[in-house]
Amino acid sequence: MTDAKPVRPLVAGNWKMNGLKASLGEIAAMAQGCDASLRDAVDLLVCPPATLVAQAALSAAGTPIAVGGQDCHAKANGAHTGDVSAEMLADAGATHVIVGHSERRADHGETNEAVRAKAQAAHRAGLVAIVCVGETRAEREAGRTLDVVRGQLAGSLPPGATARNLVVAYEPVWAIGTGLTPTTDDVAEVHAMIRRELESGLGGEGAAVRILYGGSVKPSNAAELLAVPHVNGALVGGASLKADDFLGIAAAYRKA
């Protein structure tokens, strides 16, 4: 298994069900605050709610900020009221889409099979799929973290994945929005396992797939979390809503 950070990092913001048109100013502020040294060091992505994807993509055009969706339907179109397809996101200017976030798995009963179908849809539409995995508090306390995450990976990763069309995000459910984070040793253990699984499933491509950590990442803890081996960036919720906090997290990658 490779042990260095083999890929360019990615800091991705997931706005969840937050943000109105006025919030697009934060994307403009992110672009403005993304100076050359930050641009050289890290890729930046913001995933606003579906209502804002098209406008966010227009706001971010010509800047270092990419725009993504937070979920997509497995089908390209059809009678699926309220759903948004990967093709629609791509048409709106998105380059990425998050699939299998624990809030989707919990709130909408999304299974690994459903997540895999959504990741395949993302690829069909030419989007990068950010596949989320992570254990609940009960699963961690039962010592089942590695088995749970390994099972989610096996069930959720789409065939034909490469380092260019797949990102994996490890998000312990109990760390999301709680201010709690795993120890760096715990993060290292899970990320190393994910790397081994990716390398065993995808060979050389698996060594270069970006593995993000998510769950209560803030400017104050980003440097420590992002320095863990096989942590190739962050998936940030609450702290991605404000440009200063988001850039403060990305700044962990700024070269001294």
Ligand SMILES: O=C[C@H](O)COP(=O)(O)O
């Ligand atoms: O997708 C992002 C995560 O769920 C993390 O959210 P959080 O940074 O608010 O804990």
